Amino acid sequence: DAGVIQSPRHEVTEMGQEVTLRCKPISGHNSLFWYRQTMMRGLELLIYFNNNVPIDDSGMPEDRFSAKMPNASFSTLKIQPSEPRDSAVYFCASSLHLVESEFFGPGTRLTVL
Amino acid sequence: AQSVTQLDSHVSVSEGTPVLLRCNYSSSYSPSLFWYVQHPNKGLQLLLKYTSAATLVKGINGFEAEFKKSETSFHLTKPSAHMSDAAEYFCVVSHSGGSNYKLTFGKGTLLTVNP
Numbered sequence: 001d002a003g004v005i006q007s008p009r010h011e012v013t014e015m016g017q018e019v020t021l022r023c024k025p026i027s028g029h030n031s032l033f034w035y036r037q038t039m040m041r042g043l044e045l046l047i048y049f050n051n052n053v054p055i056d057d058s059g060m061p062e063d064r065f066s067a068k069m070p071n072a073s074f075s076t077l078k079i080q081p082s083e084p085r086d087s088a089v090y091f092c093a094s095s096l097h098l099v100e101s102e103f104f105g106p107g108t109r110l111t112v113l
Numbered sequence: 114a115q116s117v118t119q120l121d122s123h124v125s126v127s128e129g130t131p132v133l134l135r136c137n138y139s140s141s142y143s144p145s146l147f148w149y150v151q152h153p154n155k156g157l158q159l160l161l162k163y164t165s166a167a168t169l170v171k172g173i174n175g176f177e178a179e180f181k182k183s184e185t186s187f188h189l190t191k192p193s194a195h196m197s198d199a200a201e202y203f204c205v206v207s208h209s210g211g212s213n214y215k216l217t218f219g220k221g222t223l224l225t226v227n228p
Contacts, residue, residue, distance in 0.1 A: 042219075
């Protein structure tokens with residue numbers, strides 16, 4: 001298995017632009033997680049899905065952030081409009097079930113100028 | 114409520130010497146505990162996990178951790194450090210109740226291995 005796949009690996013954009021991050025979880029995994037990692041705040045859970053349904057989005061910082069999971073093999077995290085303080089590494093992770101070990105993707109490094 | 118405290122932000126050891134990365138947790142419920150490792154510019158990789166079975170948990174790459182409920186600790190150890198162990202390590206506590214799920218990460222401990 002290729003593991004969790006994220007794209008793009010690096011994204012540089014200007015303030016105000018829309019950014020879409022993509023994730024393909026490990027096949028057969030039922031739970032998917034989006035995290036953000038910064039030096040200041042460490043790793044933060046933004047949102048997680050179970051069986052394609054968003055369960056808890058309380059970690060999403062603002063309404064500018066939205067996430068979807070249209071099917072079991074694909075999820076997106078969208079920021080619209082983006083701001084410089086959104087610059088971070090965004091990780092997607094998947095697990096077979098909730099509370100099982102999570103497998104992390106390589107991350108997307110986002111820079112908003 | 115649950116929380117995780119990694120007691121050292123940075124640990125430096127010499128190659129071949131033991132590694133000890135300390136983690137204390139608090140949880141209102143019986144927690145699951147994990148250690149993850151993150152190498153530079155990489156995603157997180159699971160080292161080991163505790164889920165109320167044996168208190169001494171063996172993981173990959175020679176790491177192990179012992180769950181001590183009386184001390185609310187889950188310290189990570191390795192008998193002999195290798196240069197490739199240099200990375201950041203995260204202690205994580207999770208709790209699940211019904212459809213709710215809560216995963217809390219520690220701030221991380223940066224391990225430096227000197228030749």
